Amino acid sequence: MSLAVINYHQGMSRWEPNARGRLLQAALELYVERGFEQTTVAEIAKLAGLTERTFFRYFADKREVLFWGAAALQELLVSTVAGAPDSEAPITVIGTAIEAAGAVFQEGREGALLRQSVIAANAELQERELIKLASLASAMADALRKRGVSDPGASLSAEAGIAVLKIAFERWINETSPQDLPQLIRELFAELKVVTGAT
Amino acid sequence: MSLAVINYHQGMSRWEPNARGRLLQAALELYVERGFEQTTVAEIAKLAGLTERTFFRYFADKREVLFWGAAALQELLVSTVAGAPDSEAPITVIGTAIEAAGAVFQEGREGALLRQSVIAANAELQERELIKLASLASAMADALRKRGVSDPGASLSAEAGIAVLKIAFERWINETSPQDLPQLIRELFAELKVVTGAT
DNA sequence: AACGTCATGTCAGCGAATGACATCGCTCTC
DNA sequence: GAGAGCGATGTCATTCGCTGACATGACGTT
The missing domain is CATH 1.10.357.10 (Tetracycline Repressor, domain 2)
Structure with a gap:
């Protein structure tokens, strides 16, 4: 398994589309690599180029990502x-x-x-x-x-x-x-x- | 429903027996009166005459009390x-x-x-x-x-x-x-x- | 009386989740 | 095309569940 080298927002500014999709992909990648408990919401959000608060606007909780x-x-x-x-x-x-x-x-x-x-x-x-x-x-x-x-x-x-x-x-x-x-x-x-x- | 007037430890000192039982009774009473979410572990522990930390020594989490x-x-x-x-x-x-x-x-x-x-x-x-x-x-x-x-x-x-x-x-x-x-x-x-x- | 042991207390800290408010970028209108 | 409105995002502060590390108190043993 590869480490999470991809940053799903990179040079993107605010307003880049598909925020939910980026959060989804980032969360899945981290859950697979480190395991669910060892992944923090802050890490997911950072990888997706968003903030922790925004994560919780798209998903009710940390688990819900996997049941979309x-x-x-x-x-x-x-x-x-x-x-x-x-x-x-x-x-x-x-x-x-x-x-x-x-x-x-x-x-x-x-x-x-x-x-x-x-x-x-x-x-x-x-x-x-x-x-x-x-x-x-x-x-x-x-x-x-x-x-x-x-x-x-x-x-x-x-x-x-x-x-x-x-x-x-x-x-x-x-x-x-x-x-x-x-x-x-x-x-x-x-x-x-x-x-x-x-x- | 009556409010939680009973303090399950009252004049008891440390080492009073049946700590688990007191926590159980205190938790059930508060869950019924205020609801599960509106009850904090600190409140349960206080009602039982113990500390929050001790609650978690007897029950893995706040929910487990109900599934004993x-x-x-x-x-x-x-x-x-x-x-x-x-x-x-x-x-x-x-x-x-x-x-x-x-x-x-x-x-x-x-x-x-x-x-x-x-x-x-x-x-x-x-x-x-x-x-x-x-x-x-x-x-x-x-x-x-x-x-x-x-x-x-x-x-x-x-x-x-x-x-x-x-x-x-x-x-x-x-x-x-x-x-x-x-x-x-x-x-x-x-x-x-x-x-x-x-x- | 000193010791060991076990239950409990104390303290510090992390992370999930939420509310309140600020800010940014887009779009629509005049 | 300047400003108004609006929806998405950011910032900040806070509460609470839960855990680790260590201290302390009570009890039995010798």
């Missing part, structure tokens, strides 16, 4: 659930949505690996990841209820889907030669079916 | 899983363990209500709760593997069990006249079976 993509993922899941044919069973709808999420992760696996290695090394980041996942489950359950799915079933299906995503992602990220993530997700849904009550 | 019971819960879950008859299916073993946890919550519902109202009002506390739940799932999955359950199934069963516990607890805590929690858990496991499409 969560909103888009939530939109994908919700819209996939909302757009599914009315005839499909709730668990099938959730399965389709989770597979779509898996396909997104599959592109850009290198970035996901880097990001996950940072998260795996820090408990605070794992906490943040878990609450994002819980938020995804909650949003999917809402989307199911809008389709007329009644309540214990909606929550259970959504939570089950997130559980599958967690386990599938973990396996996929730890594989040296990765298999197809959506397919792995499909297999885990099948396994879940077996596990919960094969007679 | 998690270790005992984990032991209960793991030992229940470990002690189940060999003939039982993994999901049944998990179901028994989760029901046992539910029974523990059922005693002391008032305390659980108070605790949960504090947690519900603060995102950081929800994060900590989620990582504790994830830790419970991980511990149960380990316990299943020691019984010879192979890996995708062990993780899936454990995560499904935790999902059921989450949903059951949430419903139970929001009921004015609460039904039997272990029974609610049993019903949710049945519903999960239906939802996943197990025939």
